[in-house]
Amino acid sequence: MINEQDLESATGTTITTVFTVKALDLAGNDCGHPILSFLDDARFIDEAAANPSLSVLLVSQELAAATGEAVGDQVSIIVVDDPRWHFYTLHNFLAERNPSETEPTVIAPDARVHPSAHVAPFGVRIGSGATIEANATVLASSRIGDGAVIRAGAVIGTSGFEHKRTSRGVLSVVHDGETRIGPRAEVGSLTVVGRGFQRRHTIVGADSRLDCNVMIAHGSQLGERVFVAAGAVLAGSTEIGDDVWIGPGATLIDRVTVGAGARVGIGSVVFRAVDAGMQVLGNPARATTR
Missing domain, CATH: 2.160.10.10 (Hexapeptide repeat proteins)
Structure with missing residues (x-):
């Protein structure tokens, strides 16, 4: 499982939102379990809002209001300066701990x-x-x-x-x-x-x-x-x-x-x-x- 402590450790960003998800994935991918994703393009807000697997979403300040309105209370919004960098830095942090x-x-x-x-x-x-x-x-x-x-x-x-x-x-x-x-x-x-x-x-x-x-x-x-x-x-x-x-x-x-x-x-x-x-x-x- 992935939580806010992993995100903090990976990026050095203070995260006040408490969460637990099973995986990282793109905002439009419905994989059947809770995911953390990112959004840095307004074109994909509706796609994210329609995804029942989406649990946590990293967004920029510019998109925060519109995204929050679209996804509602079902998704935790975390505002960061560069959602793409935070998402893939977290991915790298987790991938480098691959036990295999x-x-x-x-x-x-x-x-x-x-x-x-x-x-x-x-x-x-x-x-x-x-x-x-x-x-x-x-x-x-x-x-x-x-x-x-x-x-x-x-x-x-x-x-x-x-x-x-x-x-x-x-x-x-x-x-x-x-x-x-x-x-x-x-x-x-x-x-x-x-x-x-x-x-x-x-x-x-x-x-x-x-x-x-x-x-x-x-x-x-x-x-x-x-x-x-x-x-x-x-x-x-x-x-x-x-x-x-x-x-x-x-x-x-x-x-x-x-x-x-x-x-x-x-x-x-x-x-x-x-x-x-x-x-x-x-x-x-x-x-x-x-």
Whole structure:
């Protein structure tokens, strides 16, 4: 649980409002439990007011009156000079206390780890029969499934591109999730699989195949038997169903979904959801016949 003492310790700001929440999240995300969030843009006041999970809201002095009127007594309003900085500084404070990074790494006795590979000494699990090839890097909070293969030069569990402009300068946001490579999945040479972010793990499902030079950004979740060809980029929190094919050089924007059995053609740029079984091609990607 998170309370006002955590916020004080993280930011150095005196907090007189007493509260307890389960998590931090964006103001519009209804996650089913009490959250603390921030608001620094009037466009999102109505979205925040409609969120039953919102319990505590960090706001600027300029937005305090309008926000308080919109959310009513159900939400505690805390006025701070820079809500974005306070929110992500608190996030970093909590993320850096992640207990999984202090647990010694465990490598199955029959796993094959090349002498030139780097495996973090804490927070990694490598399963039975897994292979980690030359110059691969496996960072903390990574889980490599039984029989999985990490090809030469791949990087598993790196922090993603998440930086915030604040009144106090650029704030880089600590990643706090896991990176899970499923059983018998293969990650190609020089491919990067980002670490999970804001409690959403990055997942590459069982028997999936990632080609060389693929980018899987933080929080993306791939189902089973997903094939991703060379040069493809999956931005943060994409959701890919089972048995999907993603062609060479394709780009999928953050939070886009692709249904089971769909095909994304070479060089396509996917801005909108792709239904199960659909084939799309082009920029922007549009449905085509098989």
